Amino acid sequence: MINIREATKADLNALQEIGCETYQEHFSAIWSPAGMQGFLNQDFSLSALGKSLESPASHLWLIASDDNDRVVGFSKVNWSVPAPLTGEVGVELQKIYFLKSQAGRGYGKQLLRFICNRAIAQGARLLWLDVLKTNSNARRFYEGFGFQEIGETPFKTDRAEIGMVVMACKLS
Numbered sequence: 001m002i003n004i005r006e007a008t009k010a011d012l013n014a015l016q017e018i019g020c021e022t023y024q025e026h027f028s029a030i031w032s033p034a035g036m037q038g039f040l041n042q043d044f045s046l047s048a049l050g051k052s053l054e055s056p057a058s059h060l061w062l063i064a065s066d067d068n069d070r071v072v073g074f075s076k077v078n079w080s081v082p083a084p085l086t087g088e089v090g091v092e093l094q095k096i097y098f099l100k101s102q103a104g105r106g107y108g109k110q111l112l113r114f115i116c117n118r119a120i121a122q123g124a125r126l127l128w129l130d131v132l133k134t135n136s137n138a139r140r141f142y143e144g145f146g147f148q149e150i151g152e153t154p155f156k157t158d159r160a161e162i163g164m165v166v167m168a169c170k171l172s
Helices: 011-031 031-044 046-053 107-121 136-144
Strands: 003-006 059-065 069-084 091-099 126-132 147-151 164-170
Touching: 003 107, 011 031, 011 046, 011 059, 011 069, 011 091, 046 059, 059 107, 069 107, 091 107, 107 126, 126 136, 136 164
Parallel strands: 091 126
Antiparallel strands: 003 059, 059 069, 069 091, 126 164, 147 164
16 A cells, blocks of 8 residues: 655655656666766756646646655646647646556556546546557556557657657546
8 A cells, every 4th residue: 555645845855866766767778878867857857846846737746655654656647738649638647657666566556546536536537648659568557447549659769769659548
């Protein structure tokens, strides 16, 4: 069981730490070391995280902690964003990452259920995301929640062109 709560400005350092650690664990193979550092400096800088946390009407950051209050994962949700390819406005699940050491404990399911419930409470009818085309495990995970592939969009790092699969789930 995890504890899920909204992140605040007081969580800036914890968000930066868990963001950098989980992103590197999961995606270091698709970036050069310099490219990875550049991405982390842009996406998980204290200033970028701080600006995002100041916009709760646009973004929701969630922190997941274990029973010992250790941060083990996080997510970022963007409200009222048009889905690529269809343009249908919905809730974008931009980030949902857990430490690799926490895999297989059901934490991802708990956090995704929490996000779905929050989106429904906000009146959203669609939850969408994009996932690396090569990440078949994540795609299967989302399919288990009722997400369907709606197409592909380009994505490249400084090392490779990979592509993203856009997936969406109708909420009710």
